Structures are given as structure tokens and as C-alpha cells.
Amino acid sequence: xxxxxxxxxxxxxxxxxxxxxxxxxxxxxxxxxxxxxxxxxxxxxxxxxxxxxxxxxxxxxxxxxxxxxxxxxxxxxxxxxxxxxxxxxxxxxxxxxxxxxxxxxxxxxxxxxxxxxxxxxxxxxxxxxxxxxxxxxxxxxxxxxxxxxxxxxxxxxxxxxxxxxxxxxxxxxxxxxxxxxxxxxxxxxxxxxxxxxxxxxxxxxxxxxxxxxxxxxxxxxxxxxxxxxxx
Amino acid sequence: xxxxxxxxxxxxxxxxxxxxxxxxxxxxxxxxxxxxxxxxxxxxxxxxxxxxxxxxxxxxxxxxxxxxxxxxxxxxxxxxxxxxxxxxxxxxxxxxxxxxxxxxxxxxxxxxxxxxxxxxxxxxxxxxxxxxxxxxxxxxxxxxxxxxxxxxxxxxx
Numbered sequence: 001x002x003x004x005x006x007x008x009x010x011x012x013x014x015x016x017x018x019x020x021x022x023x024x025x026x027x028x029x030x031x032x033x034x035x036x037x038x039x040x041x042x043x044x045x046x047x048x049x050x051x052x053x054x055x056x057x058x059x060x061x062x063x064x065x066x067x068x069x070x071x072x073x074x075x076x077x078x079x080x081x082x083x084x085x086x087x088x089x090x091x092x093x094x095x096x097x098x099x100x101x102x103x104x105x106x107x108x109x110x111x112x113x114x115x116x117x118x119x120x121x122x123x124x125x126x127x128x129x130x131x132x133x134x135x136x137x138x139x140x141x142x143x144x145x146x147x148x149x150x151x152x153x154x155x156x157x158x159x160x161x162x163x164x165x166x167x168x169x170x171x172x173x174x175x176x177x178x179x180x181x182x183x184x185x186x187x188x189x190x191x192x193x194x195x196x197x198x199x200x201x202x203x204x205x206x207x208x209x210x211x212x213x214x215x216x217x218x219x220x221x222x223x224x225x226x227x228x229x230x231x
Numbered sequence: 232x233x234x235x236x237x238x239x240x241x242x243x244x245x246x247x248x249x250x251x252x253x254x255x256x257x258x259x260x261x262x263x264x265x266x267x268x269x270x271x272x273x274x275x276x277x278x279x280x281x282x283x284x285x286x287x288x289x290x291x292x293x294x295x296x297x298x299x300x301x302x303x304x305x306x307x308x309x310x311x312x313x314x315x316x317x318x319x320x321x322x323x324x325x326x327x328x329x330x331x332x333x334x335x336x337x338x339x340x341x342x343x344x345x346x347x348x349x350x351x352x353x354x355x356x357x358x359x360x361x362x363x364x365x366x367x368x369x370x371x372x373x374x375x376x377x378x379x380x381x382x383x384x385x386x387x388x
Binding site: 063066067173176177182 | 293
């Protein structure tokens with residue numbers, strides 16, 4: 001009985017490892033101040049044991065750019081960091097591949113580092129899966145100032161630098177917004193049109209109702225007069 | 232009269248097909264075996280099509296939305312035309328149909344203009360414009376003419 005149970009579970013596990021793919025996990029969004037360091041974490045779930053041939057790859061696509069570039073690769077037990085691109089001398093591998101951690105550390109952030117970082121992990125023989133992306137938003141640092149008057153009342157404020165940077169827009173937000181607004185307006189206009197027609201029709205209906213009522217009373221009156229003399 | 236009706240329907244269906252192809256086919260800009268916009272950046276290599284997501288630029292999303300809306304409005308105007316064909320009073324004009332068709336032509340015009348103005352910043356010198364871009368510009372005068380025909384057309388007494 002126990003052996004049958006064990007056999008079934010092993011068979012199920014075997015089937016499950018065939019049908020489920022590797023699942024890569026990263027954060028959804030990371031916020032960081034300009035000049036600071038940020039750690040982008042990447043992990044994965046796989047039914048197979050962690051293989052010595054596990055690979056992690058990080059790709060970077062700036063906001064509004066057409067394509068991404070590869071900035072990090074771990075494979076064959078060695079980590080290869082970016083030595084030519086925008087992250088040279090700023091990228092460090094802080095992960096532990098045997099613990100399924102493929103995190104990287106980016107130092108001294110700048111506004112030009114805004115963008116999408118994609119992590120792709122492969123655990124042979126479990127290689128079928130989708131990479132996962134994390135968005136990096138680099139923020140301005142604001143200085144908090146306080147002004148204290150003689151009476152001891154302090155006012156807290158902050159000075160803003162003149163420079164602004166564009167807010168990144170996710171794909172499809174503008175598309176959906178335009179389509180939604182136009183279709184909404186269309187439905188609203190059609191609804192208002194039919195409502196107006198319905199209201200006008202009701203007013204016309206009530207007018208003819210009162211006319212019909214007067215005619216009916218007139219007929220009844222004439223009938224009574226005719227019936228009277230007969231009696 | 233029947234010939235005019237047939238020609239109008241054929242024109243409207245042509246508009247609809249052109250708008251569908253222009254919106255759905257991914258060939259607004261081409262570079263050899265790579266085709267860019269409106270939805271993907273696709274490269275054909277060794278018989279395999281590899282597609283990446285297109286860029287996040289807001290003008291491209293606006294063009295996507297306008298092309299989708301133009302196609303939807305053209306389809307709506309065709310359905311309304313078929314309805315009005317049977318329910319309109321004798322001697323009446325196809326007003327609703329004309330309104331939707333002209334709105335569709337305005338949307339496709341806006342989309343094509345935005346794409347024409349903004350895409351030179353993104354393309355290389357050797358890129359060419361694809362057939363979907365040409366079809367979008369073709370759809371604009373055809374839908375406009377179709378809309379004007381519906382304003383002028385009257386149901387036979």
C-alpha cells in the first residue's frame with residue numbers, strides 16, 4: 001500500500017517536472033535615489049535539482065529604446081559582468097547560484113539608468129520558461145530645509161531643483177486610455193441621444209392622452225342626453 | 232440605383248479590409264528581413280520569426296489606438312449602413328453611416344500623420360516604409376470619399 005503510494009507520487013512528480021516550466025521571479029519595480037546602489041534580485045522555481053550548469057542572464061532596455069542589451073551572464077560556474085556598456089565598473093554579482101539566487105548590484109545610479117531589467121534563468125534540463133522583468137526608477141534627491149523664526153515656530157519645506165526628468169510610461173497604457181475614452185464618449189453620446197428621443201416621445205404621448213380624455217367625456221355626455229328623453 | 236448601391240458596398244468593404252490589414256500586419260517600417268511597428272519588432276532568420284516587443288514610446292501607442300479605433304468605427308458604420316438600408320424612410324439620407332465613416336477617416340488620418348512625423352527620429356537611413364504604412368495612407372482618402380457618398384446618397388422613393 002505504502003509502496004503504491006510512493007510509486008504514484010514519484011510518477012506524478014516525474015510528470016509534473018515534464019509539464020511545468022521554470023518560473024523566474026524578480027521584483028516588479030525598484031525605486032532608488034540617484035547616486036545610490038540598488039540590488040536587483042532574481043530567483044527561480046524549478047522541479048529539477050539545481051544543476052551545476054545553471055545560467056543567469058540580465059538584459060537592460062532603457063525607457064523608450066527599441067532594443068535591450070545584455071549586461072550580465074553567469075554560466076559554467078563563472079560570472080561575466082558588463083565591461084563595455086553603460087554599466088562597466090558599476091556592476092557586481094552578489095548572488096548565490098547554488099541557492100538559486102542570481103542577484104546583481106548596480107552602484108552609483110544615474111538618471112540614464114531608468115529602464116527595464118530582464119532576468120532569464122535556466123536550470124538544465126528545465127530550460128523552458130519566460131524571463132521576468134523589473135523596472136528601475138531613479139529619483140531625484142530633495143533637500144529638506146527648515147526655517148525657524150524668533151518665536152520658535154519652525155517651517156519645514158524643501159527646495160526643488162529646476163531640472164525634471166520624464167515619467168516613464170508602461171507599454172499599452174496610452175493605447176488603452178485613448179480607446180477607452182473614445183468608446184466611452186461614443187456610448188455616452190448614443191445614450192443621451194436615445195434618452196432625449198424617449199423624453200420627447202413621452203411628452204408627445206401625454207399630450208395625446210389628454211386630448212383623447214376630453215373626446216371620450218364629450219361622447220359620454222351626448223349619449224346620456226340621448227338616453228334621457230327615451231326614459 | 233442597384234449599381235450605385237453595389238459600388239458603395241464594395242468601396243466600404245474595400246476600406247474595411249484595407250484598415251484591417253494596415254492595423255494587424257506588422258509592417259509599417261522594414262529593414263531587410265526585420266519589420267518594425269505597429270506591435271512588434273520581428274526578425275526573420277533561418278525560417279524562424281523572432282519577435283520582440285516594440286518600443287514604449289507614447290506616440291506609437293497613440294498610433295496603435297487611433298488605428299484600432301478607425302477600424303472599429305469603419306466596421307460600426309458598415310453595420311449601421313445595413314440597418315439603415317432597411318429601416319430608413321424613403322428619400323432619407325444615411326446620416327449615421329456617414330458620421331461614423333468620416334470619424335473613421337479622421338482617426339486613420341491622425342494616426343498616419345503622427346507616425347509619419349515621429350518615426351524619422353527612430354529609423355535608420357536605410358529603413359524603408361512597409362506596405363501597412365502605405366495602406367494606412369491609402370485608407371484615409373477612400374474612407375473620406377465613402378463618407379461623403381453616404382451624405383449625398385438618398386434612399387429611393
